[in-house]
Each structure stands twice: as structure tokens, then as C-alpha cells.
Amino acid sequence: MYNLFLCLSTIGMVALSWAQTSPLNAGDYFGDLKARHIGPALMSGRISDIELHPTNSNVVLIGAAGGGVWKSQDGGVRFTSIFDQYCQSIGCVTIDPSDPDNTYWVGTGEPWTRNSVSAGDGIYKTTDGGKNWTKMGLEKSDRIASIQVNPKNPNEVFVGVLGALWGPSDERGVFKSTDGGKTWNKLLFVNNTTGCSDLVMDPGNPSILYAAFWEFRRTAYGFNSGGLNSALYKSIDGGATWKKIEQGLPLGEKGRIAVAIAPSNSSIVYTVIEAKKKEEKGLYRSDDGGNTWKFLNGDFALTVRPFYFSRISIHPNDPNIIAKAGLFGSISRDGGKTFKNLGSMHSDIHDIVFDAAQPDKMFVATDGGLYRSLNGASSLEMIEDLPLSQFYHVSLDNRKPYYVYGGLQDNNSWFGPSASPGGVEARDWELVGQGDGFRVYPHPTHPNIVYSEMQGAEAIWRFDVEKQQLKTVKPYALEGAPKLRFNWNAPLTTSKHNPDRLYVGSQYVHVSNDRGDSWIQLSPDLTTNDKTKQNQEASGGLSADNSGAENHCTIFTIAESPITDEVIWVGTDDGNIQLTKDGGKTWENLVKNITGLPANTWCYHIEASVHGKEIAYAVFDGHTKNDYTPYIYKTTDYGKTWIAIATPEITSFVRNIQEDYVNKDLLFVGAENGLYISLNGGKSWSPFTNNFPRVAVHYLELHPTQHALVAATHGRGIIILDDIRPLRNINEGLLTKNLTFFETQAFTLSEKSNFGGTALNNQFVGDNPSGNAKISYFLPKRHTFGKMTGEITTLGGELVSKIEVGKNKGINTIEWGFNATAPKVAKGKGFAIAPPPYAPAGKYLVKITKGNEVFQHEIEVNYDSTSSFTMTDRLTQQAVTKEVFDMIQDLAYLVYQVDQWDEKALEFISKNSKPNKMVSGLTKDLTSLRNSLVVTTGDNYVGTAEDQLREKINEIYGTVSSYFGAPSSSELANIRALSNELNNAKKQFKVIQETRIKAFKSLLEKDTAIKMPEILSFEDFLKQ
């Protein structure tokens, strides 16, 4: 017995010990805390690949550059995201031709290798049309350009892996699986800097493949396309052997190569080659399966920016109709001899597809979303349901609701509301900048003034939105001083201490105290000023590409302390972190104090803490050196020492950190693969995935008074966690209680109303935040067994309204729309709905009954102080609403009594063969009265009957109860009239009661076959 007890004790202690040492895993307790998306979709975002179902024109798949995989089942009218839980950077999407309804492959990692491109993490497969996905390996592939599935053998899959962009890698080339993706063989590998940029399969003979290989490399300060290792290869034995194709094609150094086989005649093959010699760049055609080639065309449209525009598409039935991706996209109808541009749409075309069944129907993927044409791409319409916007940054203002401001890759700068009538739709967004947009800020005290910029600070604007006055306010180099070096995404920020102040970073910090009219250089060159990294003119390789995207040795982030403007932190793209504590007089480079950080790692963001001017967080991003390690550091002593707070739970590089303004241990990190949250100051992190895709988060901003965390994602637009306050209060102590309410601040009852939005059903509309009172609580485990209900009561316990309660493990949020209980309405024909009135401002109890336990929490409701209504207005409205509310219920009780007696009289008549004049008269009187009280005929549309008293009272009730101001004199007069009508009806009934009902009662007392009706009291009737 002793031994058994010992054993039990031991097990118990083991379990207890585990429980005590196991840290709280925040990810288990996010509960119903859920993100919402507001897009926008009016400018959409870059799309890298389109795939059409081979026989069902309704099915369209797209792979977005940073926004995942989307599927339409109605020919492109509406799309659904089907890849949220996985890497959102997509290289290609391929439908298995032998199982096109179910089996799709996705290669992650965009192949259009611009500076801001995201990375992939392997290849995925679904066998149920996108509902479930399995990663099938190639985790180190970084970016996948093409997937080809043997139409006769779905287990045979070929993959063209472009490979790492920012460094050498061995996982690139052509891979093949013969077991449906379980294992892979590398069939063709050239070297660790040359990847497969295109791979195509002969549709009639799966043993024939063409593979294009491209030697390329990008750094933070340059791009090289081209080398002796770029080449086109062909295999005729299913990839077992490959032959380099050289006959008729340019020799020597080559850059990016694309290749396509005509579906209608596989002897005809086209290739576009980035050659060293200008006269050799362009389109080549072979009519003999690649044995011989003829140069056709070197037009600008075919040769521009090969790293970004490469794809060739060929008409399904006519091998002489070919389309080429490009700046505008172009199409040839003479076999490639001449081309014309596609119709008007967003520039920068990455993919063009023809519908096999109706080839004039085409889809085009651009930097600005997806376009559809029904006439061979002569004219195109934009698909408006794809919120793929690629934000670089976000800032917020203090309006209610607050507005968000940000710039987009190739899609200008914008601001829009976080909430709008009917939802946040395209019309809500206002354009405030051109080109590629980056950092956009409202003036801190005049939100009509907006600052924005375009790439490389080519322009910095101050825009008065109300007056529509636009001024360029960029700083210029001082006389005799070096030229200013601005990053592609140059730092621009406002000040917490001087509303007219602006900071801008080149290699220097520039400050303006007059909204950008004049500038002071506040620092020396804070970068490494490494001249070897400032040769952007040579960038591009075989095709010059000096766009400013590779500008380097620049300041990237400027963080003025929210506590004092004497303290300013600066991070540079070449790895410095600089601090001034005297408003810019002296600067110190602190990066030497950080251990474990590789030299020259890009300082992407510094968060100057609100919890102490000596506290800051610094985020470094090494991905441009092929280093995907997350680097996050915290200092509490002005940068003398730093501690690393990234843990292996963060599985990608990071770009941003946001501290909470209340709980210093609550931190948010924006990573390449989504949002992470720490509840313990960075000791552990959990990915947040409740309606938050694994999308690259470039910037995070926390609203200081409205408690919303707003994420600028590079592919899924703006994503918001509306209220992060519950996260501030999660701790291990909550695990020991069955239910714990979180603290709530007083709620504001909105007194606004509107007619909703105007968006059509093919347009994306961002969700609005809830305007309800939100009461949060914590459950240590999900409620599954037993009853759990909720209600709002007065402090005295009187029921106000029943409410739905959440039952998640962790955070749950009850929503209460400030409504009391609706009046009981008279029975009659049709819908005479009377909504509940609003509960007045005051204190209430939230009660949750869970099994036998009751938990309660006091809340307070206030009126909107910004509303134009006075308290007298509101009190009058409430009193009148109550009066009409009572009229509705009085009428309901009157009709109930009429019905009860009428029913009994009819029963009497049916059971007595001998006519009784008095009883017949009674039913006649009651029917007549009822017909004047409620509608008893007609339908709910154009066959409706004339309104009776119930309908009239309900109408005035709806008018009065839904408006927070005092009722008008007309409304009051109408109520008086209806009240008189009701009183008259009551009198009529009283007369009937005193005459025929009295006589009928006497009759029933003698007739034992029919029971006297049991008329409920008014109070019991209401409870019924």
C-alpha cells in the first residue's frame, strides 16, 4: 500500500513539476482574438503566376508575389484564398492535368527577382482542390519557377528550381519525383549560382523537356544577371540526360532565358534570351523541336528588364499567336515577327494565359493585380476581389475611427479609414503619392496634411488633402557636399514632440521644423560609406538596371524617443546603429556592442521605447546576405549592452518589432512569415494565425488610444487586431481559475447611423470592426460539456438582454449591441417586427453561467461625447420610446384577449348545432375589432394589406427608438393620435367585455363541455 502511494505521489510530482516549469504558450490562448482584413483591393498587388483549369473555364488559380494562392470557381468574378497557413510568396501554381479538379502543386518563392521579393520554403501539393495542403519538400529551394506534371503519370513531377537569390545554394536546377513528390532527384545542376528559370514539357510527349538556366545574384547594393553558365537545355528521355542547345542561339554570356512550346504543334518552340550583345537579345523561334533557331525580334517589349519580365505564352490553337510578359505586355499574331502592346492595364506584366476553350478570353498578371479580357487582350478589366496590396509601411492618425496611411510596391501612396459605412471599400481610399509608395504620415495635429514619398526619395510630398495643394519638400545636398544617398525605401517620420517636425534620412539625418519647407542636416554620414557598395550604375548585369532599388549605405530607420527629442536612434542598411542623446550634436555607433550579429547586417527597425528613454529594440534583417536568421535585440542602457530576444520559435527573418505601451513584456514582431507575439518580453514567441496568413509583415503600428495593432503586410494589405488589451493581462495565474473577466473601460454607445456601402458583389470589402461593447474573459480550457450561457442585467439583477458567449480556450469576447429586450408584438399576419430599444447609458452586469457557477463583471456604458445630442434630447427620446414600447405591448395584450375569447366563442359555435345570436355577435364584434388592430390578410410584399394599428405603432416606434435625439413635434402628434386610437380600441373591448363577453361567461358557466378561457395576466402574458 505504501509503495502504491509512493508511486502515485511520484507521478503527481512529475506532473506538477512539468506544469510549473512549462512556460505559458501564448499561442494556445489567443482564443477568439481574430484579425480582420481591410485590403484594399482597388490597386491589388503583384501576381506572379496564373493557372487555368484545362477544361473548366470557371476555375482560375493565381499565385501572388506575396499574397498566397487564390482560387476562383466562377471564371474570375470572386476569389477565395486557399493557402493562408503557408508561405505567401508564390513562384508557380500547377494543375495536375490528369486530376485537374483536385490535384494542384504550388512552388513557393517568387521568381521575379526584384529587390523587395519574398522567399519561398518549398513545394506543396493538394489532392482536394486546395482544402488541405502537404509540404512535399525542397525546403531550401528559396524560389521555384516551374512545375510540370506528366499528364500520363501524375507521380512523375518535374520542378524547375531557381534557387537562392541572395547567395549561393545547391538546391537549384531541375528536380524530378517519380513517387508523387515523396522523394526528389536532382536531374540537372549547373552550379550554386545558376538556377532553373524556366522548365516546360512537351504536352504530347512528356519525355521531352526544355530547361532554361540563369546565372544571377542579387545583393543589397547590386544585381547581376548573366554569365557563361546561363543556357537552354533539352532532354528527350524524361530528364535522364540533357543537351545544351547552342545551334542558332547567342554564344557566350547570357542572362535570363524563357522558353515555351506551342501547345498545338510541339515542334515549334520559342525562347527569349537576354544576351550580352544588344543585337542578339530577344525572341528566337525553332520549328524543329529546338534543333535550329531563327532570331525574330529584339523589340523593347521583348527585352526590357528580363529578370522581372520573362514569360512567353502561346495560343492553344495557333502557334503564331504568342504573348510576352513585359513592361506593358505584348502580343504577336505573325509568329513573333511583330508585336503590339496589350490593352491598357497596370504596367509590369508577369504572366499571360489563354483560356483553352475560348482563347480570346485571357488573364494577365501584373504588379497591380489580375486582369481579364474577352477579346484577345485588346481591352481588359481588372479583377476587384483580390486584396493583395504590398505595403512597405503603415502609420495611423488619431481620428475616430482612425485612418491608416501607407505606400505600396508600384502602387502609389494611400490613406483610408479603418472603418466605413458598409465596410472598407475601394471608394474609401485616397491617393496621396505616386510611383512606388513607402512611408506616409499624417501631420500629427492636422490630419488633412499628409507627407508621402516615392522611391529613393525622388520626391517627398506634403499634400493638403482638403485644399488639394501639393508641394515637394525633399531635402537637397548642401553646396559642395556629397550627393545625398537615399534608400529605395527612405526613412521619413514625424515627431512626437513638435507637430511640424519631419525627419528624413539619406546618409545624413535631415530635420525640418516647418513641415519640410527648410531642412537642417542633423548628423554626419552615419553609414559605413563603403564606396564598393555605391556603384549602382553598374547594377543589372547584361541588362543595365539602375532604378534606385539598389541604393546602399543609407539610413533606413530613424526613431526619435517618445520621451525626449534629445534622444534619436538611427539604423542604416549597412549595419550601423547610431544614437544621439543631445539632439544631434554628437552621435555614437553602437553596433560594436551587439554580440552575435554578423557585420553589416541591415538595421531594419528601431523601436524607441515609451517605457524609458534608455530603452530601445533593434531589428536586423540579414536576408540580403542570404542570412534568414531573426535578429532582435533590446537595450536598457542606451545601447551599451544588448540582449538577443529572438528565439527559434521565430522561423524566418524579421523586419519590425512593436512594443505594447502598457505591458512592457507584451511584444509583437513582424516577420517574413507572419506575426509573432511574446507575452514575456521575448523569452518565448508564438505565431499569431487567427485569420492572419503567414504573410511578410513589413511594419507594425499600435494605436496608442484605440488599442489596435495594425500590420502593413507585403501581399495581403492591411491586417488589424482591433483590441489587443486582453493580451496585456494573460498570465499563468489565469490557468487556475475557471473563468476570469478582463478589465474593461467604459464603452461608448455610438449614436451614428448610415445607409451602408456601395460596393458590388465582385468587389472586395474590408470588414468593419464591431461597434458593440466587447467584454473579454479567459477560459483555461475550452467549454465543451455542460451548459454555458450569458446575459446582461442591471446592477439590481433585472434582465436587459441575453447574449452569446464564447467557449474557446484562452481569450473569449462577448459582444453586446447595447440593446435591451424587444417589445412583445401583437399576433397578426406578416412581419411587424419591433426591434429592441437601446439600453440607456449606465452600469450593467455581464453574467456568465457555466455549469453551476455564475461569473459576473460590471461594465459601464457612456453616450458619445462627440455626438450633437444633448442629455435632454436623449432623456426625451427614451421616455417617448418607452411610451410607444408600452403601447406595442398593451396592444399585444389586447389582441391576445380578443383572440382568446374569439377562439372560445368559435369553439362554442362549432360544438352547438343551434345558432346562438349572442355568441355569433360576439365573434363578429371581436373579428371587427381585431381587423382594426392588426393586419390579418395579404402578404409581405406588394400584396400587403392596409396598415392597421399595430403596423402604425410599430412604424413610429422604429422611427423614434432608432434616433437618439428628441422626437419631432410631428412624431409626437402621430404618437398622440395612435395612443388615442389604442385607448378607443381598449374602450371598445371593455364594452364588449361588459356586454357580450359577460353574457358568454354566464353561458360557459352552465356549459361544462367548454372550459372558461384562462386569460393570463398582463405580466404573465409578457413572460409567455
Add this chain to the structure above:
Amino acid sequence: MKHILFLILLGSLFSNVKAQNVDDIINAYYQTIGGSKWENVSGLRMNAKVEQGGMNIPVEVVMLKDGRMYTEITLMGNPMIMQAFDGTTVWTTNFMSMEAEKAPSDETENAKRAAKEFPNGLIGYKRLGYTPTLIGSETIEGTLCHKIKLEKKTMLVEGKEVPNVEYYYIDKENNVPILTETEIQFGEMKGKISQTKYSDYQEIEGVIIAYSNSSGIKDGMTQTIQFENIELNPKIEDSKFSFPNK
């Protein structure tokens, strides 16, 4: 002896982490909700008051083992059938005319195919010829669940046969589903995922039923129906299910 006892206890402590096949999981679920007692259940009548913006709308749902069903709401004291299936016809009430109307023939055909699923398709999968597959584990609302894919007979959508798949997420600790999912197959919402969450499981005459169901589109709004009363083997007039003669 001491060591054997210790191992037994240790084994029981961690028994819920050992591998299970899909039949084990379904059987554990079936036993948890009453097992063979369900064989004596010929139908359910479930009553609720749905909260809709402060209004209490009485709802009655009746489901019979033979597939007949109806959902009735009461507005302004007037009961009306929202949807019913009498074994031959699915019908609804047009809210404009307040007249009964037949549902599209596809819908009726699909109701006929699902008629024998009482109490649900997973419990009776062998009898129904459905195929369950254990996909793996997934955390739902912080709760570790078995994810089971249930492939049913195809359904008819706009004249075409399409796959009919339902996913069950069964709470590993409690052996009951807390979530089911299906893909919407028609209309503007085609391709979206429809979800129903289950809680408030309670015992009634030996069987366990979820008294709270919350339905909606994944990541969207939900509507909860909290049953106040559930009656087993209710006596219902046949005419209640029937498409009214006009």
C-alpha cells in the same frame, strides 16, 4: 511489483497520446455520446430561442431517423416552416408571399442522399458507405483535435455530381466533435468554408447531444443556436413535414 504498478499508472497517464486509427476515434466518440442507446432514438425535437439583435425568435428543429426534418420559427406569434423535407420534397416558405415553395430539385436530391445520416454521417459511415480518413491533428480553439475527412456519396450541384466531403475535428480529450467543416458548393459563396462549432454537450436519457451550435463562414460572423430543450422520439404528425397542398 512496484515497477509494474508504476508502468501501468504511467501508461494510463499518457494513454491519450498513443496512436489511434480512425475507427478507434469514431468508436470512442460513439461510446462517449451514448453508444448503442442511439439505436433506440428515432428522432429529435430541439427547441431554442435564437437571439437576433435583442429579439427572441423561437425555433423548433425536428430531425427523424428516416431523414424527414423541419425547422420552424415563430414570428409575431405565427409559426412558419423555414425548411422541411418530407422524404420526397424539400420545401421552404417564401417570406414575401408566405406560401410554401419547393426547393430546387438538386437540393431535394441531396436531402434524399443524406436522409439516412441520423444522427450524423460519421457515426453511421459504414452503413452509409462513406469513407473516413484520419488526416492528422489540428488545434481548434486551443484544443488538440483529431481531424477526420469524411468522404460521402457525391452531391448534385447544378446538375453535376461533385465530391461531398465533411471534416470532423474531434476533441482528443473529450472524444466529441467541436467543429465540422464543409466547402460551399454553389452560389456566390462557392469555395468558402462553412463551419459549425459544437459545445454544451449534455446528457438526455442516456445520449449526449451538443446543445449549442454556432454556424458561419470560416473567419466570418457566426450565429449561435442554443437549445433549451431536446426531446427524444417526439411524436410528430406526418402532415407537419409535408409540402402543403395548394
